[in-house]
Each structure stands twice: as structure tokens, then as C-alpha cells.
Amino acid sequence: xxxxxxxxxxxxxxxxxxxxxxxxxxxxxxxxxxxxxxxxxxxxxxxxxxxxxxxxxxxxxxxxxxxxxxxxxxxxxxxxxxxxxxxxxxxxxxxxxxxxxxxxxxxxxxxxxxxxxxxxxxxxxxxxxxxxxxxxxxxxxxxxxxxxxxxxxxxxxxxxxxxxxxxxxxxxxxxxxxxxxxxxxxxxxxxxxxxxxxxxxxxxxxxxxxxxxxxxxxxxxxxxxxxxxxxxxxxxxxxxxxxxxxxxxxxxxxxxxxxxxxxxxxxxxxxxxxxxxxxxxxxxxxxxxxxxxxxxxxxxxxxxxxxxxxxxxxxxxxxxxxxxxxxxxxxxxxxxxxxxxxxxxxxxxxxxxxxxxxxxxxxxxxxxxxxxxxxxxxxxxxxxxx
Amino acid sequence: xxxxxxxxxxxxxxxxxxxxxxxxxxxxxxxxxxxxxxxxxxxxxxxxxxxxxxxxxxxxxxxxxxxxxxxxxxxxxxxxxxxxxxxxxxxxxxxxxxxxxxxxxxxxxxxxxxxxxxxxxxxxxxxxxxxxxxxxxxxxxxxxxxxxxxxxxxxxxxxxxxxxxxxxxxxxxxxxxxxxxxxxxxxxxxxxxxxxxxxxxxxxxxxxxxxxxxxxxxxxxxxx
Numbered sequence: 067x068x069x070x071x072x073x074x075x076x077x078x079x080x081x082x083x084x085x086x087x088x089x090x091x092x093x094x095x096x097x098x099x100x101x102x103x104x105x106x107x108x109x110x111x112x113x114x115x116x117x118x119x120x121x122x123x124x125x126x127x128x129x130x131x132x133x134x135x136x137x138x139x140x141x142x143x144x145x146x147x148x149x150x151x152x153x154x155x156x157x158x159x160x161x162x163x164x165x166x167x168x169x170x171x172x173x174x175x176x177x178x179x180x181x182x183x184x185x186x187x188x189x190x191x192x193x194x195x196x197x198x199x200x201x202x203x204x205x206x207x208x209x210x211x212x213x214x215x216x217x218x219x220x221x222x223x224x225x226x227x228x229x230x231x232x233x234x235x236x237x238x239x240x241x242x243x244x245x246x247x248x249x250x251x252x253x254x255x256x257x258x259x260x261x262x263x264x265x266x267x268x269x270x271x272x273x274x275x276x277x278x279x280x281x282x283x284x285x286x287x288x289x290x291x292x293x294x295x296x297x298x299x300x301x302x303x304x305x306x307x308x309x310x311x312x313x314x315x316x317x318x319x320x321x322x323x324x325x326x327x328x329x330x331x332x333x334x335x336x337x338x339x340x341x342x343x344x345x346x347x348x349x350x351x352x353x354x355x356x357x358x359x360x361x362x363x364x365x366x367x368x369x370x371x372x373x374x375x376x377x378x379x380x381x382x383x384x385x386x387x388x389x390x391x392x393x394x395x396x397x398x399x400x401x402x403x404x405x406x407x408x409x410x411x412x413x414x415x416x417x418x419x420x421x422x423x424x425x426x427x428x429x430x431x432x433x434x435x436x437x438x439x440x441x442x443x444x445x446x447x448x449x450x451x452x
Numbered sequence: 453x454x455x456x457x458x459x460x461x462x463x464x465x466x467x468x469x470x471x472x473x474x475x476x477x478x479x480x481x482x483x484x485x486x487x488x489x490x491x492x493x494x495x496x497x498x499x500x501x502x503x504x505x506x507x508x509x510x511x512x513x514x515x516x517x518x519x520x521x522x523x524x525x526x527x528x529x530x531x532x533x534x535x536x537x538x539x540x541x542x543x544x545x546x547x548x549x550x551x552x553x554x555x556x557x558x559x560x561x562x563x564x565x566x567x568x569x570x571x572x573x574x575x576x577x578x579x580x581x582x583x584x585x586x587x588x589x590x591x592x593x594x595x596x597x598x599x600x601x602x603x604x605x606x607x608x609x610x611x612x613x614x615x616x617x618x619x620x621x622x623x624x625x626x627x628x629x630x631x632x633x634x635x636x637x638x639x640x641x642x643x644x645x646x647x648x649x650x651x652x653x654x655x656x657x658x659x660x661x662x663x664x665x666x667x668x669x670x671x672x673x674x675x676x
Contacts, residue, residue, distance in 0.1 A: 069557070069565055070554035070557050354547060445506055
């Protein structure tokens with residue numbers, strides 16, 4: 067038999083009192099997890115769309131030149147980690163993102179180079195064929211097609227494309243779909259060379275060991291200290307995963323700050339509100355504590371009873387809130403956000419860390435409230451209540 | 453043995469001081485049913501709460517087996533109430549989410565729960581509540597609830613049971629049942645009952661009368 071003062075006895079016998087409190091915690095956890103996940107999704111979106119930068123690095127000539135200067139190319143060639151250097155033209159197609167249309171690079175390469183790059187990122191042809199030499203055709207990975215809402219045979223870039231550097235003087239069709247989570251688009255080198263005459267030729271670098279790419283990038287042009295690297299920032303720019311993220315974070319810093327303030331405010335207000343709710347909840351139980359204190363149940367034992375009741379309730383409710391959040395955010399990520407070019411990680415640990423102040427605040431509020439009330443508790447005044 | 457000497461209790465409200473108890477000195481020899489009688493406001497309940505350590509007197513001392521209750525810490529008084537005292541209040545104050553049996557066991561240490569459960573069932577039987585252990589307070593009558601409260605007071609085998617108007621909310625028949633249970637306990641323990649109903653103290657060994665905070669007629673013996 068379980069002891070009558072066991073925390074579980076109270077929790078299981080008082081659903082009308084326990085469930086509303088638990089439900090509030092579940093909703094608070096979901097709210098905060100959702101806000102924090104969305105705040106973190108911009109980073110994830112950039113990391114997802116530009117994940118190809120984990121496999122190769124672009125060296126782009128500065129505006130004054132059409133190709134990477136020879137002295138800069140020589141520096142790159144001297145690096146021991148280098149596996150291949152591929153020179154090629156590029157053009158851009160639009161993709162939808164949470165911050166509007168962004169240009170996505172289409173690499174113009176020879177068939178041999180294309181096969182090498184696709185093998186490196188582990189992409190295989192799932193449907194259609196590879197682009198024919200010199201033809202306005204591209205092969206793209208499935209997520210790009212889904213993002214644009216296109217299908218095989220549709221035009222992905224053309225003269226009517228709006229915005230920035232994206233577009234093509236001739237309509238470019240999708241002739242092949244790649245099976246890969248990594249966003250990549252490829253065309254033939256002959257097509258890019260003859261069509262995009264003014265677009266500078268870039269160098270695309272790969273390393274023998276893929277994990278060496280970061281080391282190489284940092285040596286060539288360190289993020290935040292461009293002048294300290296082997297390459298000259300006046301002559302070339304290096305597009306790496308780290309520089310891309312740094313640029314995005316820099317350009318969206320105000321939005322990040324706003325999201326952080328909103329997130330922190332929500333967390334603080336909810337933690338405070340749920341703590342105050344727990345205060346009301348325990349105030350209603352003062353007569354029970356008064357009687358038990360009169361019967362000789364020590365204040366320490368009463369305190370421990372409340373602490374355990376609160377811990378059990380908040381932990382269960384927090385866990386349920388987290389599970390609910392995973393399911394709801396997964397649904398939203400797949401059915402709402404993905405089509406809008408926003409990637410949301412339903413199991414983002416960072417987001418769930420932000421929900422931890424809720425159970426902690428409730429437990430602390432409960433402990434402080436009960437401690438103060440127990441200290442002042444006059445059992446006689448409870449008993450003499452007629 | 454429980455004794456109190458020169459107990460005074462003052463209530464201060466703004467500038468007005470009410471002297472609820474004015475130098476009460478009493479002895480409560482063991483194995484007796486002691487009654488404390490008096491009209492409303494005479495200070496009898498206050499005296500009871502001071503005797504059991506729930507209330508601190510303004511001055512005076514309460515001794516149990518030579519130890520001063522008034523000088524004990526909160527924790528020591530709680531331990532004393534839990535181990536040596538039992539309580540029956542005017543209202544049963546049962547926890548409505550616990551069954552009758554569980555209500556009896558609230559103050560019991562978890563280490564002796566199984567033996568206490570057997571004793572609680574036997575107490576329920578003796579108090580005419582056999583088979584009602586699994587009933588919640590809302591399913592019991594007022595008299596039954598108060599008898600559960602009596603069982604709760606007796607479960608720890610207390611040396612002294614304090615009862616504050618235990619029959620006030622009951623009809624005569626149920627009142628007598630409760631008093632009989634307390635009188636039975638007083639055969640080999642101490643029971644102190646506060647009441648304004650003289651009928652309920654017919655079996656008391658000693659009756660102390662209080663009037664305006666003063667003891668007026670000490671230890672009037674009764675024949676049991």
C-alpha cells in the first residue's frame with residue numbers, strides 16, 4: 067500500500083486540480099519550443115540550402131576581373147590538401163526562402179567533372195537524364211524542385227526571372243532530378259561559357275579528405291580576418307560554409323536580436339505566469355497543510371511532499387509538452403514551412419533547452435511559496451475555521 | 453504527566469489587549485478523562501491548543517513528563533504531537549481525496565505503514581465503521597467522519613488525546629458514540645476534552661471550569 071501522503075496519491079486522486087496545471091505547462095512548453103525552433107530555423111535554412119559548401123569551396127574573382135588571377139590560382143594549387151581544382155562558369159536560379167527569393171548557383175562543368183562532384187556529395191540520378199552538352203538544361207536535386215514547385219521538363223530559369231543576379235537569357239529546362247538531400251544544380255560547361263559571357267569564372271576546390279576543407283578555407287581566407295589568409299581579398303573572395311553563415315548572421319543580426327528578445331520575453335513571462343499559477347494552486351491547499359501540521363506532520367515533510375508533487379507533475383508535463391511539440395512542429399515543418407523555403411528542426415535541442423526554465427520556475431515558485439506559507443502557517447487558525 | 457502553570461494568553465489588536473487566559477494552573481494525571489468546560493469565549497479551546505503545543509502562551513509553562521513544551525523548537529513540538537499526542541477537532545478535517553482508512557494513516561511513519569494499516573482496520577471495526585475503510589469522506593455521514601477522526605487520533609497509540617468540541621457538530625447519538633470511544637481510551641491513557649455540553653462529560657474523571665480565562669471550579673470529580 068502506498069502511503070497516503072505519497073506525492074503520487076495526491077496527483078492521481080486530484081485530476082481536476084492537477085490536469086489544468088499540467089495542461090498549462092504542456093502549452094507553455096509547446097509555445098516556447100515553437101518560438102525557439104523558428105528563431106533557430108533561419109540558420110538551419112542557410113545550412114540546408116548551402117550544404118554543398120561542406121563538400122567544395124568557391125574561389126570567386128573580385129568584380130574587376132573575369133577569372134581568378136594566376137598568382138591567386140598558384141597559391142591555391144600549392145595547398146597540400148587540394149584534391150581537384152575545377153574552373154567553370156556559373157549562373158543562378160531563384161529559390162524561395164523565408165527572407166524572399168535568393169539566387170542559387172548552377173555549376174557549369176564537363177561531364178567528367180560533374181560525375182566527380184556528384185559522387186563526392188553522394189547524389190545519384192533519380193529521374194530523367196544529365197544535361198546535354200551546350201544545351202540550356204540542368205539537373206537539380208529533388209529539394210530544389212520541391213522548393214520551386216516544379217517537375218521534370220519545367221523551365222527553372224529564363225529571361226523573365228525577377229530579382230538580382232538570377233535568370234538566363236534563354237529558358238533553361240530541368241532534364242534530370244538528383245536523389246540527394248544536398249541542394250545542388252548542374253549544367254554543362256559549354257552552355258554556361260557561351261551563354262553567360264559576363265559572369266566571372268570561379269574555381270571550385272575539393273580536398274582529398276573532405277574534413278580538411280575547413281582547415282584549408284581558414285588558411286586561404288579566415289572568416290572575419292580576410293586579410294590574414296594566403297589569398298588576397300582585393301583579388302578574390304572565398305565562399306565557404308563558415309563565411310556564408312557569418313554573412314547571413316551579420317545581415318540578419320537585427321532580426322536575430324528581435325527574435326531573441328521576443329523569445330526571452332515569452333520565456334520569462336510564461337515562467338513567471340506559471341510560477342504564479344502554482345502559487346495560487348498551493349494557496350488553495352493551505353487548509354490541508356494546516357491540518358497535517360496540527361497532527362504532527364513536520365514542515366520539512368510537508369515541504370518535501372510539495373516539492374516531489376511539483377517535480378513529478380512538471381517533469382511529466384514537460385515531457386508531454388516536448389513530445390507534443392515534436393509532433394506538431396514536425397507537421398508544421400513538413401506541411402507549412404518547407405514549401406516556403408524555411409527549414410525547421412522539430413527536435414532542435416537548443417529549442418528544448420529554452421523550455422527548461424518552465425519546470426524550474428514552477429518548482430522554485432512552489433518551493434518558495436510553500437516555504438514562506440509553511441513558516442507563517444498557524445495550524446490553529448485553520449482548525450478554528452468554523 | 454501533563455501540567456501547566458500560570459498560563460496567560462493575551463490577544464493584542466491595535467491598542468486593545470484581550471486577556472484570554474489569566475494564570476491557569478492545572479495538572480492532568482494519566483489514565484483519566486479530563487473535561488474542560490466553559491461558555492463560548494471562556495478560553496477553553498485556547499488552553500487546549502496551548503497544552504498540546506499548537507499555540508504559545510504569552511507567559512507560563514506547559515510540562516510533559518517534566519519537559520517544557522513551550523521551550524521546544526517547532527520541529528520538537530511537531531515530533532511530540534506526532535508521537536505522543538492525538539487530536540480530535542470540532543470538524544473532522546479529513547482529506548477528501550483519501551479514503552477513511554488512508555485518512556487514519558496520514559500521520560503514520562512510512563516504515564510502519566503495514567502494521568498501522570492492520571491496526572487502523574481494527575480501530576474502524578471498534579468504532580462501528582467496519583467495512584467502511586475504502587469509503588471517501590464525501591460518502592460518510594457527519595458522525596462517521598468524526599469517528600474516523602477519532603481513529604486517526606488513536607492510530608499512533610498516543611499518551612494524550614486532545615479533543616476540542618468533538619461532538620459539537622454531531623447529534624446526541626453520534627456525540628455519545630464519539631465520547632464513548634474517547635472514554636474507552638482514557639482507561640489507560642489521558643484524554644482531555646473541551647466542550648460546552650455538560651451531557652457529553654458525564655463519564656469524565658475530572659472537569660475543569662473556565663470563565664473569562666480563569667479557572668473557577670477545579671477538578672470536579674465524576675463517577676464513571
